[in-house]
Amino acid sequence: MKTQYIDLIQYLSSSKHWISSQSLADNYGVSKRTIKSYIGEINQIHHGLILSSNKGYKIDTDQVNTFLTTKQKSIPKTQSERMAYILKKLVQTNQPIYIYDLSEALFISESTLRVDLKLIKEKLSKNNLELSLVKDHISLQGKEKDKRKLMSSILYEEANGSFIDIDKIKRFYQELNVDYIRKVVVETFSSHHFFTNDFYLTNMIIHITIALDRMKHDFQFLNKTVNYNMDNTAYLIAKEIAFKLESYFHVQYSEEEIADLAILISCNGTNINFTQIEVSDLEQIAGKDCIDLVSEIASDLDKYYYISIADADFITRFSLHVKNLLMRLKNHHSTKNPLTNTIKRECPLIYDCAVHASHVIKEKTGHRISDDEIAYLAFHLGYAIELQRQTNVKISCTVLFPLYYNMNVQMINKLQQYFGDDISIHSIVTDESDLNYATSDFIISSVQLHKIPEVPYVVITPFFIENDREKVSNRIFELKEQKKKNQFKLHLESFLDERHFCHSTAKSGKEDVLRFICHTMNQDGYTNEDFFTKIMEREAMSSTAFGQVALPHAIKMESSKTGMFIYLNPNGIKWDHSTVKIVLLITVSGEDRKIFRDVFDALATILTEDKHVNLLSSLDHFDDFINQLIACWE
Template sequence: MQEKELKILNYLKDQTSCVTASSIADDLGFSIRSVKTYISNINTNYPNLIFSSRKGYFIQDKERLANILNNFTNNDIPQSSKSRQAYILKLLLLQQQTKNLDELADELCISPVTLMNEISKIKAELKNFDLVFKTKNNCVYIEGLEKNKKKMISHLIYNEIKENFISLDLLQTYFQNLDLKVIKEVVTERLLANHYFINDFSLINFILHLAITMQRSLENLTTPEVLDSLNNVHITETVSKLLREICDDLKKYFPVHFTDNEFYNLALILTTSIVNENITQLEYPQLNDIIGPKICNLMELIQNKMKDSLYINLNNPDFMIRFSLHLYNMLVRLENNINLRNPQLLTIKNTYPYIYDVSVFIANIITEETDYVISEDEIAYIALHIGVLIEEQKALRNKVKVIVLCPRYYSTHLKLVKKIHAIFENDVILSGVITTPDELKNFSDYDLVISTIHVNICLTVPMIVISNYFDNKDISIIANEIEKIKKARLRTILEKKLKFIFKRELFFYNPGFSNKEDAINYLSNALNKFGYVDSSFQERIYERERISPSAYLNIAIPHPLEMSAFSTAIAVSIHPTPINWNQNKVNVVFMLAINEEDRILFRDIFDFVTEIISNKKYFQTLLKTKTYEDFINLLITSV
């Protein structure tokens, strides 16, 4: 399979509906003709994999696609420099201690000179894990502590799978001598028996660490190491008992052993990942004795800063309990330098940029209080917790208030209301149920009337008529009207604000930036020049970028952590040819300068920017918008 065919498959696996050849060509930089040719080739080799219709292309059997991608990734000879490096590292770390250089070059179908170039790059990467690449008698091997080798293996595997479906089947391809489903069954059964809860991501992480330890035990590659007493965390007897049971069960299926050091490290990972089910049933004040005053004080600080700076209320009992326990486990991980990878990092960051940005804000609070640097993986775990609460609040705020008008006929009106509520529970609030039009005068606060009869009255809000049968056509009518009302709300808000926050002097089309630094320096200087921010604004932008880059797919939204602009404004630069922003290619930059008095606008601005850019057709039009007037008009009509 060609590399470009593989790119098309990886692109299609993330799509939830049909996409045209034109859209694929635009996003991947291919010609439309090439896209059709590549898809034809793929379907020749894998019949009916890609479904084709007038609406475009779609892959229905995602599991089949995942297997094809996995097999291709693991069976073919590595073609790129990065894939060759990963192959060499996995070979030396997972499978054997030494490898002959000539044999290695033959396996990779490359010259000895090319192999030495790859080894040179590998040596630089190994330094990050305190490992050393050694050569002796024309054979190569890696020297270093066992715990560092395991970290390197974990890093390699996550780097390879982060763009694919994270699943046990995908991890299984790296461990041919182990049945990961058996390992998962053993772990989950023991957790259940001991009344412990672990989320799916943490479970995958733990299984990966278990598998790496067991694989190296099978290959006799482990070496005894002295426990590091400097960071020695007390492992409770209940966790030790739980892990002993897991290890004893695993020994029944696999000829493995666990050293004291390996047992301790696995126990530490368990300690920072599991939660006793009985604890989650407690009231928040009862947690004080378990999590300690340090976490309680940190939670109170996060609550206050979130409310004061972002107008977000975290005072939800269930959230407080779950997030306090997460903070407790996270600090133990940070204290002991345990890296918990998040396979959904890119998905979370690119799909929910506002929630991720709020999580960056929380991570910075934690860093200021503890001096620990929070990784992007940990920030994404914070986002999983914070996202549920924020989305619930957002849904409540965005709900449409509905009056249902349905003449009384036995219990017909009650059945209809029940159906509407069941289907549109997340979108509407039922403000009232009436049986005659006259009763409408008793209500003043509603957005929509849903009626089963035609009524000749004038209303200031929309009224839609549906049948008593409430079929699919009626459901579609209601859904479309709800969407119209929500968009009209947003349009009303934004039309008043667009010219207020987007300034003519801060709009730049194709300004010639070559990278992220050019964009940040130029736009922040422009904001400073026109009096919107002070001279420290640029450095505060870079402080935020150091925590986590502000690029989301092909847009960037740089801004400081605090809202301290003299007055609110957004500087915009549009780049038909994308610029480099860390690992992303960015076409549009929105630099936010928000005054504290306008902090309530922050979410609306963030949501608006990300929503309009997510529309591919609109985005292509935006890239051709050369003047401020056309830019503002396009923003208004896009809503």
Template sequence: MNHKLLKLIEYLYQQSSPISCKELAQHFKVTTRTIQNYVKDINHISDNNAIISSKSGYMLNKQKTDIIFEKLNVNIPDDNISRCTYILKKLLTQTTGSINIFDLSDELFVSYSTFRNVLSYTNNYLKKYNLKVISNNNLLHLQGNERDLRRLMSTIIYDEVSVNSFSLENLYEYFNFELVTKVISFLDSFSKNNGFTINHFTKMNLILHFCILIKRIQDGNIEMDSAVNCDNNKLLLECDYKLITILHKEIFNTFNIDIDNDNLKEAYLLLQINSDLSLNLVNDVLGKEIISLMKEIIKEIKVNYLLDLNTPEFITPFSLHLKKLIFRIQHGKVEKNPILKHIKKTLPMIYDISTYVSLYINNFFGNEVIAEDEIGFIALHIGAEIHRQKSDSEKISTILVLPKYLELESYVKNQILKSFHENLNIVDSIYSYEYLHNFSHTAELIITTFPLSYFKNTNIFEIVSISPFFNSEDQLKIHEGIDSIKKKRLNQILINQFDYFFNKELFHLDNGSYKDEYDVINFLAKDLINKNYAPKEFLTHIINREKLTSTAFNNVSVPHQFFIETMKTGTNILISKEGIRWKNNLVHIVLMVCIKNEDKKNFTFLYEALLNLFTQDDIVKIVKTSTSFEDFKKKVLLFIE
């Protein structure tokens, strides 16, 4: 169902009386014949008279809207991002490898000139993948190497559907039913016969990658290379060549394709990374040194961050990643991470834990330096495990306020949970906003199809008003509501614990004597040492941490260390109105944190709260003019409140 038909349905849904064909034509700026065609199409698609026609005009049969709701799963992209994704999906899944520009324009309901703009946007997006959409005689095709194309395909699918809600139905959309079922059957039998147990959490990831690999070989989109590359042999480490031989034979027997050496090795590594290997095989593949390092890392993270990563879902894939990481370090190789900046920006605490892990690996293997790209991959492993452990108590308690219309409640609830089950815990559904006072202590978020004007005296909740059709605009509104609540939670941490983490004796104004970040670090660290907050080794560890990767985010820096136990908890503050050069940043606010052991759990939340607050441009402009600690505290708390 295209977006023009949806617009008509939405408009009629809001009306309480029939609307004439002429009025509708004027509203949508089309002819009356076009409106009549729209009505005919809607009634055909919905398999019933969803729109009733009378002498007075057209009216939506709201008692039969449940059938329409079931038909609303097909959305026509209406912005550059969704159109770009649509185009790339088409190009990646077409067996011919090319598509006519005018056909795509028609499918997207856009003009040729608009399509050219979308194409320009798409090529900008593809730069990070080293890919490009080429136009030749009005035919489009993707240009780039095979591995980048597969990486793009995987990214697009996972961007669209979250890991936990990823299902076989999603795979059927991209690959035919026969291929998906064959891949599942193949993986189940191969793993069972050869000592693998496929990890439940990563099974969809494994099925996805095998579907991509097999389909592209079947479609002739991979250049087969029979020569074995020496470097690739090295990167396999001590992989079991007997199993690789069996894998080659089984792929040929199942899919009737002769896979080349490079792709065969990649397929085998995918099996390893996404499986829980038997204990003997783990020891054989990893070796005692890696297993010992894993145990130490898990222990240290639990001590320093109170996070328990001692689960099979984390240990097996991360151990295998760790083995390959050590090999790359020892041979001067780096795995480029295309989403490193995004990880650092959106997962600052997890990235920080990963930096700690990298420091530990450095020390374990004799100060081997780990690149930031590799730290980003460590963050993905740790982030996935934390994501698995999230409990309902961390989710946002949500109330749905919906009118009692047949399937409306069920439809809206299901659509919301599909997209936001990781963040929201829907505790109840009510039919009238008048009963909200009963939930004032149990809910943070209200999602409703009633207008916001109905909720004038309910400012204790975050309220999001959506349409009953749950379109992309509604998803954006809920995202904004969730972000707003998360920021409020973080701000409340600062309000509640401000006087514990900040005090007058640890506040300084820039006197113009600091040339760079190391001058500032020297001054603030020595000040903490002299005031008996931290031991003498504190300075050395702060400097080592800064050398590894900058602690500056925009105009703020939060220097801290991992290894040394401090005597007190405190934050040493330096305010610079003019700014201090900090690598590639101009920093106005420096917050050097030292945390004693019993406060380390709170530091996880404090760190996120600090970054959430001080990376906002407005707060930096306000706080950098502070003249005293009292002035600083007043400005921060006023801004939060």
């Protein structure tokens, strides 16, 4: 609604009496005919809002408060809200938009609008679209497919990193029955025994909803030059979905629209139930190239991160995911992931492994993988990493159990059954005095001890009931955490150097900081001259920043020496789309690759908390920083 209309409504609502058209005309400096035209258009938009009689005009008090409250809420207030509003307007019309009408509708000055338009122009260029400005009129130039991608990205941005459920899509497209769209997709998939997950299903519903909205407004997707790669099942599913939606929404799906939907379906699901296939069947299902690629990813993760991928269920799921990913890459499709930023911030090690996997895929296929797709790889790799992380640190223990028939054997069997991946039983003793010679990390005793041991211990019953199992589990967890913290401290002491510490408050950017650090590490014999190039190659794949911290490193850990450069700036360093206060650049020699994983994981755990980052970045002495870093971990 135009600004002058809202002003007129507010003016009328300020009076309880009838106001003549002449008084309104005099107040606004226009003719009585113009006032009548304004009121006619207002009542067309909101029927009966302004009452008329031979006395003049008066507002309907029952409607006006609701109208003004709703209108106030709907007016974009922040720059990001205004940009989303303008982009929607541009996409929804082929007609040029007058910028002065736009500034009035948004209640902003022309100069503020032009600043917004400059940012919009930059955003559109990243989406292969162009903002045209001719004689104070703006319009959107580009392909229909790219405009639809833009609408999808706006929807995900408005979700602000949360999972997009059906209700969010319904609020965005109120004119369309999104529940019906979902019902059609789910039922059609089910009838064809086609499997997908909730994330991909949501992406498909968004795609279909945007397509229907565009078709209803006569924006057709035509791209006859594209050579689609799809399987026949996906095409049959797409054709069936299109047929049902055509009759319900009164649209016409072109052959190109059906083909585009088919390729989306084939890239985001499968008619294979992974629970019913064996690893030996994977090559036939996914293809030799895909299986070779998965094997190379597994080999690299083992080599550089000491993560062994051997779980059969994981290999099956991951192979099917990579198969669909390769299909998306070949067809230039990318699937949005609402949790990308969360995964980068909360699970940096898992995300870093996924980046490495994406590097292997890029080397083999030539395709660069988006952050969203990397986050989907992280979904799968996270399962394997967490599984291995739990079994990586074993705790040695001594078991005290007096001889009584074979009950001690039963006890050991139960301990092995429940905690075989977590503990290593060094010795079994029958007398408390034997504990004096024990060298293990902790003691499990089935009898009360007369003397408190020097190492941690837990007392259980001879029957090893549920409560005993919980007590042992809690103690193992505490000891494993403490062991990791002790290892972290030893690792830091082994490769940190006071020369590699810098505290600055000067304004700086990512590239300048990295050049300075890489030059210093090269001069001190830690890296080769091309190390800066390797660091920037890794940054180009996906930023190493998470939250207010960056942990830059090369893709392959092949430095001359293992070390870490600490660069602090409490005022912040511009790092792509982020601002970081702490930069910890890590160099790793081949023999210390396992250290990298453990140190990276520990640093990520400490530095995901902003309070730790703010405290550590303010410290300007090396020893203070290291002591506080260890204190944060403990």
